[in-house]
Structure formats: C-alpha cells, structure tokens
Amino acid sequence: MRRSGWLGLYAVAYLIFLYAPIIILPLFAFNDSAVIAFPLSGFTLNWFRELTGIEAMHAALRNSLFIAVMTALFSTLLGIAAARAATRYNFPLKAGIMGLIMLPLVLPEIIVAVSLLVVAVQIFGMPLSAWTVIAAHTLICTPFCIAILNTAFQNLDPALEEAAVDLGETPQSTFRLITLPLVIPGIISSLLISFTISLDEFIIAFFLTGNEPTLPVYIWGLFRFPARIPVVMALGTILVAVSIILLAIAEYYRRRGLARAGQKDTGGFL
Amino acid sequence: MFSFWTQDFLSLDTTPTLNNYREFLAEPLYQELLRRSLIIAGSVTVVTVLLAFPIxxxxxxxxxxxxxxxxxxxITIPxxxxxxxxVFLWRVILGFDGVVNTALMNLGLINEPLTFILYNPNAVVITLAHAFAPFAILPIFVALERIDRSLLEASRxxxxxxxxxxxxxxxxxxxxxxxxxxxxxFIPTIGDYVxxxxxxxxxxxxxxxxxxTQFLRLNNAPLGAALAVIAMLSVTLISLAFIWLTRKYLRAR
Known part of the structure; x- marks a missing residue:
C-alpha cells in the first residue's frame, strides 16, 4: 500500500462535491423560512405537516408508486429472460442483439421520450396514461436489470443444475429449488434498482404522463411557485431518504448473492 | 420518418417533405442552439472526465x-x-444569495456575490458534471482495475x-x-432539458x-422530431469521429 497523500485529499473533496446537494437539502426542509437562502432562521416541522394535506400530491405519489412497481416487475422479468439467454446459450447475432437491448442506456433520454411519444400517439393511437410511462420506463430500466442479473447468472455454476437433473428433478423443480435461490439476491436488487430509477425519472415521464402526473412531474410544476419550494424540499428529503434505504438494501442483497455463489466482491452495480 | 411530415395545429399531413429540415437550415436560432448544445456537452464531458479520472x-x-x-x-448513491x-439544489448552492456566495462573503474573500456561476452555461456545466460523475468514474475504474500491476513494476x-x-x-x-x-x-448530456x-x-x-417546446408547447411535433433527428445525427457523427481518432492515436504509439 502506497501513500495516497494529495490524491486522498482530492477524493474526499470530490465526495463532498458529490454529496453537497444531499447535505443541504434537509437543512432547508427543516428551516423556518419560506425563502430558500442562508442564513437559516429556525427549526420547524411545518413543511412536512403541510405535505400531508396536499391531495394532488398524494394522487401523484400513488400514480408514481404504481408505475414504479409495474416497471420493476416488467423490466426484471425481461432482464431475467435476457440474462439467462445471454449467459447460458449461444445464438446467432448474440452480441448484436444484446448491444441493441443495452442501447437505451446511452441514448439521450429526450430521444427515447420523443420517439415513444410519436410511436404511442401517432402510430398506435394510444392515449397517454400511466401505461405509456410504464412502457417507457421498462425500456430504460431493462439494461440496468440485465447488467445486474448477468452477474448473478454468470456466477451460477451450471454443474449445480445438471446435478439436480441427474438426481431426478424435473426442469421446473430444478429451476425452483436450485436456480432461483441462487439468483434471488440479484433479482431483488434488480427490482429495487428499477423501482428507484422509475420513481425518480422525470424527462421521459414529463412527455408521456398525459393528465395524471407522476411525482417528479408534479414537483416540476411546484418549482414555479416560490412559496411552495420549502414543501418540495421536505418532499425531496423524504424521497432521498427512501432512495438511500432502498439502495442500501439492494447493495446488501447483491453482496449476499456474491457471497452465496462463493465469489469475491469486485465492485459496484454496473 | 415522422420528421418528414408536417403538422398544422392538430391535423397531421403525412405527405413526405423536407420542409422541417429546410426550416432548420433557414432559422439561425436552431443552429445556434445546436452549436451551443454541442459546446456545452463537450465541456461537460471534458470537465467530468478530468474530475473523474483521479477518483x-x-x-x-x-x-x-x-x-x-x-x-x-x-460514489453511486448521489x-x-x-x-x-x-438540479434544483445546485440552483440553491450557486445562487445570488446561495451557499457559495454566502460562504465566500463571510470569509471575506469577495465583497459582492459572484454572478458568473448561475443562469449561464457555467452553471449547466457544473450541475451536469455532478449528475454524470458516476457514469464517468465507473468505466475508468473498470479499465484501471484490469491493468496488470506487474507492468507498472516492470516500467519502474x-x-x-x-x-x-x-x-x-x-x-x-x-x-x-x-x-x-x-x-x-457526452451522448446523454445532449438530451437533457431539465x-x-x-x-x-x-x-x-x-x-x-x-x-x-416544439412538442409540448407549439404543437409542431414534426419539427421537434426533425430537430431530434438532427441532434442525434450530430452526436453520432461526433462520437464516431472521436472513436476513430483515439483508435488512430493509440495505434500510432
């Protein structure tokens, strides 16, 4: 281990840069002033209390939760299929097909939003609703799910499945008894990640929601009213706390999955 | 395909036309916007990657x-x-009476608030450099992890x-x-409007x-689609050129 010196200092400074917004957010959520500026004037829980009374926000929250749950389910299911296919089987054009599936990861989000808007409204004549958002979010979440599930399936030793079949299990019961328990941590972290992405996503949702806004779209609307901004800060504090808890759980399951498969931990989500 | 049509308020004329592209060429505003977007996205990329590499x-x-x-x-949590x-909090941090200005004034480093850090391209670059940090750090980290440490020892x-x-x-x-x-x-930065x-x-x-604006306010979806196609094409061309240049550069060594 070498001395880190300046580089270590830089790393800490960089982390402060990364965390600055998240550290400042709760300060204003509890600050007793309608103006978002320093110096802070006092402690209050009023903004949180005000949150409970806004009916439109509750509707937006319910809408967002529904979309996020459906997105998590669909994209994880698609992710399982793709990751299973990619790790176990070889088929023609495999690299090309997988590349195409991963493409939404690097496409500018506005391009995804605009093209889906055009496809949904002009070609299929679908009205904009929660379902158009779910379709779009599934599209952008699936690559993340595949990335997580790929590692889960790669760490799965095929010999274990073969052993189960040799010992007289049917393919169905092998999947249920052997494959599933070994990859379930990957599935849980994939569900949580796609849930979090969908809950926070704004750029696409803004184009596709129609008249039932999701929570981020609703927040965007609130930015226009300076008096409501402390409420947004309070709401944001709750959202950030929930995201961090969900991510910590996802990370915990990812590590447990690695430990179960007997692998060494090599790093983050992507 | 959609970008070749025209839209007149709510009715859609599906005869193919190049008018939307002609409008792009005729209207300096669009070209200015595209040029500015490419410059901002370029600086965001340079800043982000330079900051990310040491980490x-x-x-x-x-x-x-x-x-x-x-x-x-x-690194990934934020x-x-x-x-x-x-993004909104960056507005709070960089604003006229925001965190940076208040702190610098209290320390006596400046006498009046800095105005060059909010509501201009600098602010966009700072905020996006923050937003895309993990995207830049992770690929570089993976590449560095793959380097065989004995090569470094050999060189020393x-x-x-x-x-x-x-x-x-x-x-x-x-x-x-x-x-x-x-x-x-670089690629997703172009598509950000928040x-x-x-x-x-x-x-x-x-x-x-x-x-x-074209899609949601002015109801001119085909022109919006044409702009999207143009933006996408320019990004693709620049990316390909960049890949080609680095390949050539690495091979020359």
Whole structure:
C-alpha cells in the first residue's frame, strides 16, 4: 500500500462535491423560512405537516408508486429472460442483439421520450396514461436489470443444475429449488434498482404522463411557485431518504448473492 | 420518418417533405442552439472526465481491496437520488444569495456575490458534471482495475520515473475506459432539458429545450422530431469521429 497523500485529499473533496446537494437539502426542509437562502432562521416541522394535506400530491405519489412497481416487475422479468439467454446459450447475432437491448442506456433520454411519444400517439393511437410511462420506463430500466442479473447468472455454476437433473428433478423443480435461490439476491436488487430509477425519472415521464402526473412531474410544476419550494424540499428529503434505504438494501442483497455463489466482491452495480 | 411530415395545429399531413429540415437550415436560432448544445456537452464531458479520472485512479490504486466496493457505493448513491431535486439544489448552492456566495462573503474573500456561476452555461456545466460523475468514474475504474500491476513494476524497474510510467503505461491502458466514459457522458448530456431550464438562464438553453417546446408547447411535433433527428445525427457523427481518432492515436504509439 502506497501513500495516497494529495490524491486522498482530492477524493474526499470530490465526495463532498458529490454529496453537497444531499447535505443541504434537509437543512432547508427543516428551516423556518419560506425563502430558500442562508442564513437559516429556525427549526420547524411545518413543511412536512403541510405535505400531508396536499391531495394532488398524494394522487401523484400513488400514480408514481404504481408505475414504479409495474416497471420493476416488467423490466426484471425481461432482464431475467435476457440474462439467462445471454449467459447460458449461444445464438446467432448474440452480441448484436444484446448491444441493441443495452442501447437505451446511452441514448439521450429526450430521444427515447420523443420517439415513444410519436410511436404511442401517432402510430398506435394510444392515449397517454400511466401505461405509456410504464412502457417507457421498462425500456430504460431493462439494461440496468440485465447488467445486474448477468452477474448473478454468470456466477451460477451450471454443474449445480445438471446435478439436480441427474438426481431426478424435473426442469421446473430444478429451476425452483436450485436456480432461483441462487439468483434471488440479484433479482431483488434488480427490482429495487428499477423501482428507484422509475420513481425518480422525470424527462421521459414529463412527455408521456398525459393528465395524471407522476411525482417528479408534479414537483416540476411546484418549482414555479416560490412559496411552495420549502414543501418540495421536505418532499425531496423524504424521497432521498427512501432512495438511500432502498439502495442500501439492494447493495446488501447483491453482496449476499456474491457471497452465496462463493465469489469475491469486485465492485459496484454496473 | 415522422420528421418528414408536417403538422398544422392538430391535423397531421403525412405527405413526405423536407420542409422541417429546410426550416432548420433557414432559422439561425436552431443552429445556434445546436452549436451551443454541442459546446456545452463537450465541456461537460471534458470537465467530468478530468474530475473523474483521479477518483477512479485513487479507488483503484490506493484503496484497500475490501474497501473498494464501499467507495463505489458511496460514489453511486448521489446518482440514484432524485435528479430534479439535485438540479434544483445546485440552483440553491450557486445562487445570488446561495451557499457559495454566502460562504465566500463571510470569509471575506469577495465583497459582492459572484454572478458568473448561475443562469449561464457555467452553471449547466457544473450541475451536469455532478449528475454524470458516476457514469464517468465507473468505466475508468473498470479499465484501471484490469491493468496488470506487474507492468507498472516492470516500467519502474526499467528506470522510468513515476510520471513517465503513468504517461506511457497506465494512461494508454486506461484509454478504453476513458473513451467509454467520454461517450457515456457526452451522448446523454445532449438530451437533457431539465438542467438548462433550471440553472441555465437564457444563455444556457440547449437543443433539447427546443425539442421539448416544439412538442409540448407549439404543437409542431414534426419539427421537434426533425430537430431530434438532427441532434442525434450530430452526436453520432461526433462520437464516431472521436472513436476513430483515439483508435488512430493509440495505434500510432
């Protein structure tokens, strides 16, 4: 281990840069002033209390939760299929097909939003609703799910499945008894990640929601009213706390999955 | 395909036409927006990757192996929290009576608030450099992790100093990661309209803002689609040119 010196200092400074917004957010959520500026004037829980009374926000929250749950389910299911296919089987054009599936990861989000808007409204004549958002979010979440599930399936030793079949299990019961328990941590972290992405996503949702806004779209609307901004800060504090808890759980399951498969931990989500 | 049609308020004329592209060429505003978007996205990319490289280097070379995933986790957390809220908070941090200005005034370093950090392209660059940080760090980190450490020792044994070892061994081997992170930052940056709208001010608006306006406000979806196609094409061309240049550069060595 070498001395880190300046580089270590830089790393800490960089982390402060990364965390600055998240550290400042709760300060204003509890600050007793309608103006978002320093110096802070006092402690209050009023903004949180005000949150409970806004009916439109509750509707937006319910809408967002529904979309996020459906997105998590669909994209994880698609992710399982793709990751299973990619790790176990070889088929023609495999690299090309997988590349195409991963493409939404690097496409500018506005391009995804605009093209889906055009496809949904002009070609299929679908009205904009929660379902158009779910379709779009599934599209952008699936690559993340595949990335997580790929590692889960790669760490799965095929010999274990073969052993189960040799010992007289049917393919169905092998999947249920052997494959599933070994990859379930990957599935849980994939569900949580796609849930979090969908809950926070704004750029696409803004184009596709129609008249039932999701929570981020609703927040965007609130930015226009300076008096409501402390409420947004309070709401944001709750959202950030929930995201961090969900991510910590996802990370915990990812590590447990690695430990179960007997692998060494090599790093983050992507 | 849609971009070749015309829309007249709510009715849609499906005869193919190049009018939308002609309008792009005729209207200097659109070209100015596209040029500005490319410049902003370019500076965001340069800033983000330059800031990210030392971090990736630090985590890969100096952090103990069992602590690495904790560091990566810490780096990725801010990325997963609400994007809108983060961008809005940058407005709070950089604003006229925001955190940066208040702190600098209290320290006596400046006498009046700095105005060049909000509602202009600088603010967009800072905010996006924050938003895309993990995207830049992770590919470089992966590339650095793959470098065989014995190569570095060999270089040192053969008499190169630390700086030359870095320049002639580490950097070329890390190039694939750098290229990946440049692309992964540059391409999505073009499509962002939240940051320019919230912190960019009139000078910081980008092509995506115009696409959004055409679709949702002016009801001219085909022109919006044409702008999207043009933006996409320019991004693709620049990315391909960049990949080609780095390939050539690496092969020449």
């Amino acid at each position: 990736a280097y630090y985590v890969s070379f100096y952090v103990r192996p069992e602590r690495k995933s904790l560091w990566l986790f810490l 990325f997963w929290t609400s994007y809108l809220i983060r 044994d053969l008499g190169e100093n630390a700086f030359n070892t870095f320049r002639r061994v580490t950097l070329p081997l890390a190039m694939p990661g750098v290229v990946a992170s440049v692309l992964i930052v 940051t320019p709208r919230l912190v960019g001010g009139p000078e910081g608006l980008m092509i995506a803002n115009m696409i959004q």
